[in-house]
Amino acid sequence: MKIWHPFTQEKTANAPIKIVKGEGEYLFDERGKKYLDMISSWWTNLFGHSNGEIAEAIYQQARKLEHVIFAQFTHDPAEQLCQELYGFLPKDLEYFFFSDDGSTAVEVAIKMAYQYFYNRGFRKNTYINLAGGYHGDTLGAMGAAGNQSDYHSTFSEFFFETFSIDFPQSLQDEDIAIEKLQIFLKQSGENICALILEPLVQGAAGMKIYRAAFLDKIVKEVRKYEVIIIFDEVMTGFYRTGTMFAMDQCSERPDIICLSKGITGGFLPLALTVVNRKIYDAFLSEDWKKAFIHGHSYTANPLSCVAAIKTMEILKREEIQRNIKAIAQIHEVALKEMESIFHRRHLGTIAAFEVESPRKAKEVAQGMFQSGIIIRPIGKNIYLIPPYCTTAKNLEYVYKMFRAYLI
Ligand SMILES: Cc1ncc(COP(=O)(O)O)c(C=O)c1O
The missing domain is CATH 3.90.1150.10 (Aspartate Aminotransferase, domain 1)
Incomplete structure (x- = not known):
């Protein structure tokens, strides 16, 4: 028996370090050595490890209701969490779809964007991204990031059509990138389903930072066509960039935002894809097939939801x-x-x-x-x-x- 670890070349990697305890910014290994966790364990642990208040909230909820199927049923923790998050979001982002992690939050967003057009009788299958972006490891999320990703070229045969906006190193680069985008949009604007990008910071590309004004320019150009705007704030959300969301530093707003990682303070998996009314309404029909036929077993798990509610309280x-x-x-x-x-x-x-x-x-x-x-x-x-x-x-x-x- 052997555990196969993620993002690991098993042939050459050192044996993993066994961690037995976490406390605040510290992790402790089995020999008692302590480490400062300066990457918040893959960017999730907003308040460090083993936060007592979040642990207590999970414990109390576990004694009441640990889980329930989320189709046909709902529960207070899910409703309270969405209410709480709604207070932080632009008022038009008001429909909350739960899933489990950053990749599924993105997968949901790109499927919703596609079906938004499909339900209305259009076929649009090209996505625009910002070169070097990372949106997760599921097929759709890899596909949306496109061929320029350093991580996923092995699977490029499965990817759908994408156009990558050049990542700018200078102001002049920004202008050139926008010009190229304009040319592409003129040629193919009618086929574009969605724009997806990580606002202000591309995490897995190596924490690459770009200007809010560049993001605003991109969105303005793309909005000249009927294209869904997706902001992937899986990493940037929850004050990572100094504001609740990175988009709070920009003028333009998305139709869809993806949230995960820090949302439960690093305790449990949870994700949300939040959309505006335009998207939601396109799925309303007498025809079941026009519904969004997507869900995961642990969708909106109540333990994850109370961890997230407590996280929002502490963040304030x-x-x-x-x-x-x-x-x-x-x-x-x-x-x-x-x-x-x-x-x-x-x-x-x-x-x-x-x-x-x-x-x-x-x-x-x-x-x-x-x-x-x-x-x-x-x-x-x-x-x-x-x-x-x-x-x-x-x-x-x-x-x-x-x-x-x-x-
Ligand atoms: C911006 C962004 N989107 C999506 C993901 C995928 O999230 P997960 O690893 O929870 O599937 C990541 C993960 O690093 C990310 O940084």
């Missing part, structure tokens, strides 16, 4: 909001002081920079690990996305160790 607290700002400030100052790094960037609680090669990034990560700090470079990009409970002292220690290993 002054102390957390203060910490989010403090983390952002430390990133800004510390990045400036670092030498031997390239392309330094930060937004909210996310900080990233490049080193000369992927090999150097690996060496730095190994050194940091010896010093009890968990990071996971992507190629030559090194990034931090710490939990919001991370103290200034700990974050400054992390930067001090970076300076030591970057020499």
Whole structure:
């Protein structure tokens, strides 16, 4: 018997480290060594590990109702969560569809966009994305990210038609990218089903940050045609970029938003695809086939929902909001002081920079690990996305160790 781990080359990877306990920003291995989790365990644990209040909410709910089929039935935790989230979202995003993780939130969005047109008698099967974006590992989510993804080219034979907007490195690049988009739209605008992108930060591309004004320009161009706009805020949501959603820093709004990861504070899987009335109404019919025939066994699991309700409550607290700002400030100052790094960037609680090669990034990560700090470079990009409970002292220690290993 052997466990096959995700995103792992099993032939060459070191044996996984057994973690036995988590507490705040710390993880503890079986030998009692403690580590600072500076990637919030794949960007999920907003308040660090084993938050007592979320654990208690789950426990209380588990004694009342642990799960119920979500077709034909509903429950208070799901309804309360949507009500709570609705308070944070633009008022026209008001129809909430549950699923289990970031990939399914995206899968749902791209299927809804396609069926939105299909139900009205149109066939549109081309998606626009921002080059290098990542939207998950299911077939549809991989397909939407397109051929330019570094992760999924093995499966490119299965992908649908996409057009990738160039990712800009400069203002001039932005103009060129928009011009190319305009040309494409002129030629193929009628076949475009949806635009999908990660607003402001492309996570799995290596925490690549771009300007809100560029996003707004893209959306304005695409909106000249009948195209559904999907914002994948699976990673950027819940104050990762300094605001509740990255889109809060932009002028343009989507028709569909995808949420997951931090939504339960890192306790349980849960996702939401939230849409506006235009989308919802296109599925209303006497014909069952026009319904959205999609669902997962654990859809809207009540334990996940109460974890998410508690997460929203904690997020609103002054102390957390203060910490989010403090983390952002430390990133800004510390990045400036670092030498031997390239392309330094930060937004909210996310900080990233490049080193000369992927090999150097690996060496730095190994050194940091010896010093009890968990990071996971992507190629030559090194990034931090710490939990919001991370103290200034700990974050400054992390930067001090970076300076030591970057020499
Ligand atoms: C922007 C974005 N979308 C979708 C996903 C997929 O989420 P999951 O891993 O929960 O399926 C990820 C995961 O990293 C992501 O960063």
